[in-house]
Every structure is written in structure tokens, then in C-alpha cells.
Amino acid sequence: MSKRQIVLEDGTVLIGNGFGSEKDALGEVVFNTGMTGYQEILSDPSYCGQIVMMTYPLIGNYGINRDDFETVNPFIHGMIVKEVCDAPSNFRKEESLDTYLKNNSIPGISGVDTRKLTKIIRKHGTMKAAITSLEHRAEEVLEYIKNKPLKRDQVSHVSTVKPYVVPGRGKRIVVVDFGMKHGILRELTKRSCHITVVPYNCSAEEILRLKPDGLMLTNGPGDPKDVPEAIEMIQNILGKIPLFGICLGHQLLALAAGADTDKMKFGHRGSNHPVADLSRDKTFMTSQNHSYAVKATSLVGTELAVTQVALNDRSVEGIRHKIHPAYSVQYHPESAPGPEDTSFLFDEFLNMTAQHEREGLYA
Structure with missing residues (x-):
């Protein structure tokens, strides 16, 4: 996995491992406390324009199946997890979380301190953030985040x-x-x-x-x-x-x-x-x-x-x-x-x- 970074509007920078799509993403970073249900969360249109962080530490362990989608095309802008499972095991599994994100051009980042990030959001509120490669300087990404308004016609x-x-x-x-x-x-x-x-x-x-x-x-x-x-x-x-x-x-x-x-x-x-x-x-x-x-x-x-x-x-x-x-x-x-x-x-x-x-x- 290539190294990626997530830069928050308040200047916080977290380095992790990229999975899913390699594209950059901008969105409002929010957290979800569910232990399961990541497939339904990914495909919930209400997450349009958002980068979702899962607080449960291991995501992807039962893979992706054909039955649990909540819409045909996902609108989520990115996903943040503590650990992503590379070898899911479930009788309904048809592909991995990594493969699904790749196929739908959704970037993900793992290996970051999701507990720290949750505390930041709980203290300061939801804010804009970007998932990018390390080729982009954090200062440049921060400037882009501050000057780029989020869409309001979701x-x-x-x-x-x-x-x-x-x-x-x-x-x-x-x-x-x-x-x-x-x-x-x-x-x-x-x-x-x-x-x-x-x-x-x-x-x-x-x-x-x-x-x-x-x-x-x-x-x-x-x-x-x-x-x-x-x-x-x-x-x-x-x-x-x-x-x-x-x-x-x-x-x-x-x-x-x-x-x-x-x-x-x-x-x-x-x-x-x-x-x-x-x-x-x-x-x-x-x-x-x-x-x-x-x-x-x-x-x-x-x-x-x-x-x-x-x-x-x-x-x-x-x-x-x-x-x-x-x-x-x-x-x-x-x-x-x-x-x-x-x-x-x-x-x-x-x-x-x-x-x-x-x-x-x-x-």
C-alpha cells in the first residue's frame, strides 16, 4: 500500500496507508460508531460529499456482497479506518472492501489513529478534509481546503x-x-x-x-x-x-x-x-x-x-x-x-x- 495523508481544515495531518482508489478526495469528515454495516454506509446516499471515518478498529472483515447495498452507485467521497481487512471471510462475500472502493473510484486511508481523529471532531465539530498522496505538501493541501467550498446541491x-x-x-x-x-x-x-x-x-x-x-x-x-x-x-x-x-x-x-x-x-x-x-x-x-x-x-x-x-x-x-x-x-x-x-x-x-x-x- 502507498502512503497517503489526510489533512483537516484545522491543520491536523495524519499519515496512513492508502487503499481503494488512488485519487484525491475533498469532503466533510464525519465519524460513524457502528461496529458493522460498512457496506450499507458506503452505499447510503445521505453520505454524499462526506469522508466517513469508522470508529470500530477493524473494517472489511466480511467483505462486500450483492445483497446489502442501499443504492446502485455510492456517493461517499472517502473512507478512513484504523485497520482494513485484506482477506475477508464470509459465505456471502464476493469482493473485498479494497476492490469495491477501487472499482467505484473512492479513496481510503488506513493505519491512522481514528480515536484521536474522533476526539478532534467531537471537540471542534465536523470540518472539511482531504485525502491526498504525500506528493502534495500539507500546507498546499490546507490552503486548497480552506479556499474550496463544499457543494450544497447534494x-x-x-x-x-x-x-x-x-x-x-x-x-x-x-x-x-x-x-x-x-x-x-x-x-x-x-x-x-x-x-x-x-x-x-x-x-x-x-x-x-x-x-x-x-x-x-x-x-x-x-x-x-x-x-x-x-x-x-x-x-x-x-x-x-x-x-x-x-x-x-x-x-x-x-x-x-x-x-x-x-x-x-x-x-x-x-x-x-x-x-x-x-x-x-x-x-x-x-x-x-x-x-x-x-x-x-x-x-x-x-x-x-x-x-x-x-x-x-x-x-x-x-x-x-x-x-x-x-x-x-x-x-x-x-x-x-x-x-x-x-x-x-x-x-x-x-x-x-x-x-x-x-x-x-x-x-
Whole structure:
């Protein structure tokens, strides 16, 4: 392996061994605390534009298989690990992590002190970073990082360009793709839904023309305020059909209803985040991946109520509309990777669509 370096915006330089693609990469460096699930993390469109560091010290030991992808093409900009496994062992393995990264032009760096890097991010927050060869002087790379802004149109890069249908005999659900994980489709098809996936900039009129029983707002990358067309669409949909938002969809629902969002210091990324459900008086373990959160104070005076909170930092993890059939969660109930404690939320969504239909018949 060739020697490579990762240079952070604060001037920190870590030297390690390169794996995967030999190309240079610029992105926002974040950390994920999951012990497993690196394949799903690599293929999660919500990581678009980011360099992901895995805090678990050994990554790649079960290889890459055909079944665990969350999208067809990965959008992650790079990967940082303590140790990468060169000889994975698993009955489903089809290639190594190194080979997969090479084939998808994603650079990786191993042999760095990931514990030190995690502490830096926790102290100073997420920041820009670059993975480069040692041929580039660290001072030059740092100057490049500081002068090169990160793209803010990630959703347009990861969303589907044209609508498509996943046929089913059940409820007709329109899914707005902001960077959708395939796990969401798996949960809906498991429940026999007839699914129409539409682009992020689809208007309310176009959606209502499809006569859906419900609307799903998916996960996706970046700042929700960078998707104003989606906020306007939700405002024109509320009250007309039931709505369920996940992750970025949760933040967009909040903005559409008059609340606010802000960027977290280092976000939530991992498979073991405890969330308290206030109405059920229960705690669920959840899979999370987000940099932004709904501001709790901004919900005062809106028609939104908090339904769930994170036990680690008390941030808002769930909201519901007090008048219209709409609710959302900040975490990923479809998991992949992670616990499946909250997959029942998809059943609740379909129950809500059925109730809305009954009320419409007798209105």
C-alpha cells in the first residue's frame, strides 16, 4: 500500500496507508460508531460529499456482497479506518472492501489513529478534509481546503431524475427521493404497496395527480434549507394526504410547518442511538445518520408536537402534526444497518392512510 495523508481544515495531518482508489478526495469528515454495516454506509446516499471515518478498529472483515447495498452507485467521497481487512471471510462475500472502493473510484486511508481523529471532531465539530498522496505538501493541501467550498446541491445529485414505479396491490404510496435508501422500498414492498418514486423537485400538483394514498419523504444528504422546492411542495400537500418523513424528510416537514433546523456539532451516525418515545413511554435503539436537527425551541407556536427525543443529547427525534395526518422521525426505521426496533412505523403510516380514506368516504 502507498502512503497517503489526510489533512483537516484545522491543520491536523495524519499519515496512513492508502487503499481503494488512488485519487484525491475533498469532503466533510464525519465519524460513524457502528461496529458493522460498512457496506450499507458506503452505499447510503445521505453520505454524499462526506469522508466517513469508522470508529470500530477493524473494517472489511466480511467483505462486500450483492445483497446489502442501499443504492446502485455510492456517493461517499472517502473512507478512513484504523485497520482494513485484506482477506475477508464470509459465505456471502464476493469482493473485498479494497476492490469495491477501487472499482467505484473512492479513496481510503488506513493505519491512522481514528480515536484521536474522533476526539478532534467531537471537540471542534465536523470540518472539511482531504485525502491526498504525500506528493502534495500539507500546507498546499490546507490552503486548497480552506479556499474550496463544499457543494450544497447534494440532493440534486442523488435523487432519481425520472419517476418510476415499483408495482404492488396494496396502498398507493408516492415516495419523494431526496437520496433514498433501498431499505425504505424494501419495507414498503414487504407490505405490498404500489410505489411511485418521484424526483426531489416534484411539485404538489404532480404528486396529487397520481392519486396516492400516502406520501413518503425519504432521507437524503445536506442542509434541508437547500431544498426550498420540497418545503413548498409539503406545504401544499399537508392536510390532503397522509405524510411520513424520515431523516431529511423529517427536517423538511418541520420547516414546512414553520419550525427551524440547525447544524449539529458533529451529528449522529451509528447503529445504537437510544431514542425515547414519549407517547409509548418506551426506548428504542435506532440507526442514525444526520448533520442537521430540528430546533426544539422553534416548535413553540407551531402546529407540531414532539413525539420522540434522543436520550444522549435530548435533540428532537420525532414530531407529529397536531391537525393533519403527518408525522416524521429523525432516525432510520428501515435500519440497514442497525436494529429493527421501529419498523412498525411503516405499519402505522399505512394504518393512517386507511383511516384517512375511511374518514374521506364518510365526510
